[in-house]
Amino acid sequence: MDKLGLNEIRKKFIDFYTEKGHYPAKSASLIPRNDKSLLIINSGMAPLKAYFAGTETPPSKRMTTCQKCIRTGDIDNVGKTSRHGTFFEMLGNFSFGDYFKKESLSWGWEFITKELNMPKDKLWATIYEDDDEAFEIWKTLGMPEERIVRLGKEDNFWEIGLGPCGPCSEIYYDRGPEYGCDDENCKPGCECDRYIEFWNHVFTQYSKEVDGSYSNLAHPNIDTGMGLERIACIMQGVDSIFDIDTIKHTVDAVCKLANIKYEDGNPSEDMSVRIITDHLRSVTFMISDGILPSNEGRGYVLRRLIRRAYRHGKLLGIDGKFLSTLATSVIEVSKDAYPELLEKREYIKKILGIEEDKFNKTLDSGLNILNEYIKDIKKSNDNMLKGEYAFKLYDTYGFPVEMTEEILSDKAISVDIEGFNKCMTNQKNLARNNRKSTEDEAWKESADYSNLDKTIFTGYEETTTEAKLIFSGDYSSNVRLLIYDKTPFYATSGGQVNDTGLIIRGDRKLKVTDVIKENGIIIHLINSEDYNEAKAISIGSRSKLIVDKNRRHKIARGHSATHILHKALKNVLGDHVVQAGSFVDDEYFRFDFNHYEAMTEDQIDEVQKIVNEKIDEFLPITTNEMEIEEARKLGATAIFGEKYGKIVRVVKMGDFSIEFCGGTHLNNTGMIGAFKIVSEAGIASGIRRIEAVVGTKVWEKLELKEDLIYELSNALKVKENDLLHRINQLVIQNKDYEKEIREFKKSELSTSIDEIISSAKNIGDNIKYMTYEFKDIEVEQLRNLCDDIKSKIESSIIALSTINDGKIVFILSVADNLVSQGYNAGKMLKESAKIAGGGGGGKPNLAQAGAKDRSKIKDVFSKIEELIGGQ
Template sequence: MQTHEIRKRFLDHFIRAGHTEVPSASLILDDPNLLFVNAGMVPFKPYFLGDQTPPYQRATSVQKCVRTLDIDEVGVTTRHNTFFQMAGNFSFGDYFKREAIEFAWSLLTDPVDEGGYGIDPEKLWPTVYLDDEEAETIWRDVIGVPAERIQRRGMADNYWSMGVPGPCGPCSEIFYDRGPEYGVEGGPEADEDRYIEIWNLVFMQNERGAGTSKDDYEILGPLPKKNIDTGMGIERVACILQGVDNVYETDLLKPVIDLAAELSGRAYGAGNADDDVRFRVIADHSRTAVMLIGDGVIPGNDGRGYVLRRLLRRVVRSMRLLGATQPTMAAIVQKVIDEMSPAYPELAEQRDHILAVTVAEEESFGKTLASGSKLFADAAASTRQAGRSRISGDDAFTLHDTYGFPIDLTLEMASEAGLEVDRDGFAALMAEQRGRAKADASARKSGHADLSVYRDFLDRGPTEFTGFDELVSQARVLGLVSGGERVASAAPGTELEVILDRTPLYAEAGGQLADLGTITTGSGVRLSVKDVQRVNKQVWLHRVVVDEGEIVEGDEVLAAVDAAWRHGATQGHSGTHLVHAALRQVLGPTATQAGSLNRPGYLRFDFHSPAPLSELQRAEIERISNEAVEANYAVNTFQTDLATAKSMGALALFGENYGDEVRVVEIGGPFSMELCGGTHVAGSAQIGPVTVIGEGSVGSGVRRVEAYVGMDSLRYLSKERALLAGLASSLKVPSEQVPERVENLVTRLKDAEKALEAVRAEQARAAVGGLIDSAETVAGTLVVTGRVADGVDANGLRSLATELRGKVAARDAVVVLLSVDGAKVPFVAATTEAARASGLRAGDLVKEIAPLVSGRGGGKPDLAQGSGSDAGGIDAALKRVREVVGERGTDSAR
């Protein structure tokens, strides 16, 4: 039975049993505890906790999940996947243990022609929690499983939670016996390789607190209702029904392995264990990457982006280790999309975007591999020469920070080379460089706080937004929230959240900042609205300061938008649509949106592109946008269903979850059509002039363009014109000749700087010429040290040190030079062959002196350099060089 059929039968079985089918949520949810959705119940968490009232009592879904804690085990074992599909059925205070067990048993064991999976019941072993008498009785007396095939297990195995504070409860797991060829008899307690878990029935009845392991956390108390949460592993059931040994040989992953074998010229399962691991890594990670990109993740250097980057780079490196010499990512990603799109058709729709992101990452990593692999080899060689088995944290950090070599790749390559890495040293340097992670912007905005305070408002239904049609609305205060608690009233000076039954004030969403405005009453109460956010996209939270009077729950009020703010915001938002359309005309359909922000007079738009915009392309985007303004296109908005909108060509934001009903914003018919909930101008002429002010990179494969619109655009152009006029006046040329005159001046300045640098270098060379004559011999080594003339930069210092070393090449000698170049203190160390043979290495010398000038450095045994910021430490650094050489001599004598 094919995997897509297994998936369909599961959903059909529970739909027949009265469950509402709920589509898979995005892998990215607004939950501060989770990087990705890691269990089928995560989207239903608010219902289990009682924060929201569920719209149904029974639900079923096949949820996309990603778990990356075991990423290093992927491929090494055949049981770990980073992406998997979790089929589940859920009850919110409806049925409990008996029904959950009966539903699972019937689907697993019913004949295939009756809609079941046809699994032999004699091969199924249930487990229950230690003291769960009720569950064991149901399995034994109702289902008829012999008592000897029911096993009791402890909290680590049979008490389920997400691993973080939230809903939890005892569970009953169902295992399938694969037979004696896979291990010893005795059930799951004896061997979980032979007895493989396929379904977990969680009797969700408690809430847990924080903890450090699966069985080390406090049970805080019961949930409002007893619920059911089950999870059946689609991939594991596929193994059983397809008669294969592991998930990598099922119908969705094996084709990817076969393609990788074809592209690399190696064979899977041919007896080379290392190759087999690489094939499995390729199949697993490429599928996970495709699913993550489909949900809006972009490769980056932290958070979700870093996980995606790591997955993609492991695929690229695995293919290279298998012998592939040409780019392979496009072919592999195409195959993954082909295999997964029957269940997730949006992947086929996003094919061009997913390919663009993955191919760009492959190209970027290819360059990193070329430079980083050689540098790693040098670091490994230096480590062995020094008689150590651990690559220093400094070397690992330099690879990461300077050359973009990921730490996980350094760890992998070190392991393959029989070495370790000083992880603590690396982590300390990373902490020093980054500081602590920034607070998540959405956490600051929307409150990952306890949502239970908003439950009454959520249960009432969504706030009525009137802002598309009016800027002032009559409303009633439904509630006041201060410090996370409901309050009855608030006095002047209080900051709080106000919930209204209806509002014209736009809540921040879709890149558009929230409206500013006021809330007033007829009795003189006045509140200034500073921000507006949404809870679960339904309830508007007006964040206000009470300016005058006392606001009371139940008050009738007038909510008003700051008209000037709204006008500018609509200009910025509609301008964003124009720029997006222009980008697609210039760069093609792969220039899809990766994020945006617009506020009055300003917009920024992030888009997928492997290369920066040329000046010509920037000018073309600006021209197309302003021609659309000149055309005064009508801006139309309408509601329709998602399928119809997509069939009309409306663009959707990758990774965004849309409801069945969507709002389409159309500007000029085919010119621009997007799904959007923001506020817009009535005609494109109202946007005013569009001026592109900048373009740059915000991550691998993602660029950002910024622009002004309306009066801000005119003010910007006016400043530019005044600047040009001032230059023309200073240079005494017409404004059209300013570029040529400035270019001539820059050329002359560069020539003068080169001449000055040559003079300085000659002076420095003359000054250091006497350093050899004044050099001191320490423990048999000639120590040539000195501070050269100020203004000599790192490159000049390196040349001088190399030249001095050449003059003493036949001797046991070290050369260490420092300089002051503006605010920097560059330094360099060089060693002769005889010095290195006696145990002196330039990289070690540099690390000794770097802290004394508040710097950092590194390099090879023969030549190393760095830079600091404290010129006051130069004398101490030169003294330390002599001490290190002397200590080497003392150590040798011992």
């Protein structure tokens, strides 16, 4: 059997089934699409439900995927065992009414015996007890009858409620008798660890009816699932997922940062390493798919995982933020299969860093409060934390209640979850009632306009309209809303912001600050300064409605530019580009679109060139209303997620672009003037965002850059043409200076050795205790200095500190012969650093800690001396 890496197994599987005519679909997002029954994708089949149900047409009747999945049902066991995890990948091949059992099992057997070279004598199969067809197929493939095990409905029949269901066949690997029990009849289905199931083939051939009977499906389906991590364990000959090559990469990164060894005789440290490693994989993938930390739904799952991992990092003595750094270890080994990880690397690190900062600010305070609760519980001989206290930790200090439960479980204390949930419900009800009362006040008169006719919009043809007031009311305590029978004012919709302007009634001029649309009724909101004037206008009177034409044209410039940009992106990146959202105002616009990777500089330049060329061509911009099917035949592009009626408005930019659109536009593309992309970035998994400016805003951007160049030239006292050369000179000089500083510090450290040794204190019969305070010295240099001193002075204990960027770092080093006598650097420094408001730890021979209070450095040194003397 070949010892294959996890990434290699994944590739072999996808390539194998692609050759068998399967469409190789990319992993779906962890966020379910059109499926409210799931919070997060938890199986390979979950994203394909609509295909199995027949409500959507699959891209092919044969598909294969490697689906990223998250399950949090066993989260409390993650870390406690080496088997449980929250994130995993599921390999699968699927048939939607195409092939069935024979092909599924035959190809499965071919893959594991020929592609993976798994020994046939180690393989077993289980089938549903009545599935003679599967039994005969396995026999034909060469599986001995004694290794085909019939199991009951609970083990080998898949069904969830009513509807499609069917038997399944699972493939097992025999790990050998050393993993088994003493039962001579031990085989798959036994509770021991000898046989490990790694691939399940589900044959969806029946439909369960209301009366409990089963009918045959006209088109049976195949759904298989093989855990990638599990098959990797088998192929690599390891017992735990944490020993697989890709996951071990993160384990090693955690251990290196914590300065510990995994499985080195410390079970609590091992548990923390496993928790950090597993949760880090989950949160990295979740953030890359657009999930953000929050207090509800999948965002709460993400926050809970981040905070649980962060707390266990602190238990290992890791100082400061570390998850944002360690995320790179996950990205490094998975980026080829999931390029969005590399594309979103900085975004992932940023989100993790922000969340770590938030939790770090309250972690110590929350733990102190919890410790006080624990003392009170013990004093009262109780074993339960009140629900209101658990809610305070959640609401004030950001402790997920599950984390509170986990911390208290070590103290044999439970949490009153019912009381906690009651507090949570009360808070939500209070918030809901407050919001409702505010809404009631804001809309106290507005309910009456629901029976009005839809407003006639004249803004496509004109910017000034005389209209009749048909409704007037309060939008809020100081903002008035006015509704007219017709209006030229465009209401915010389709990504385009509203018009502003004036309503003139006689000598009264009212400023329109916002325009909104509800069920076809256009509502004008009047500036608070003009509230009384607006209230005085009587129903039925006529007014002149005037749109700010200059602002309208600026907005139209941006909106027309988005259409050209959309088509240019398709030309440069591919037809897969689809608009996913936009925002257009008179200052700038942003345009969101589907794309799987960051645009290169060349691609950005090419898109800018195309858009500006189309501006220079002065293409006519025309609009027409037509039936939606006619528009589709013309090739008009619809916006994903937008709802359209039977009649749609179609906007054309010459022969270059044609789209559905209800916004306002220019007469020709030349009126846009100019176009410049300001930024391009990812905002969610597979979604990119371009921010751009048009017209005079391009000139303003150019002015700012010219001012910057002028200021830099003056500061560096060179002409603009020589600016780059001068900057390169300074960079080289700076590197030389940095090198000189490093050499100087190295020399300074060397001269410090004698001073440190000469200041040594004698403690007891043979211990030399030395201390020294540094500034701006790297931690690694301090470690090397300790090693140099220990090589010269036997039985030495060295305590050093340095202040870097305002942060204090302590290093404590203990000679090996003193470690054997029981002196422990990790324990001594962990206790001593508390004096300076810090914490840390490490190994018996070397420890590190961070702290906050500079005035307590000598006190920390004294505490270490006291601990040495006490021992």
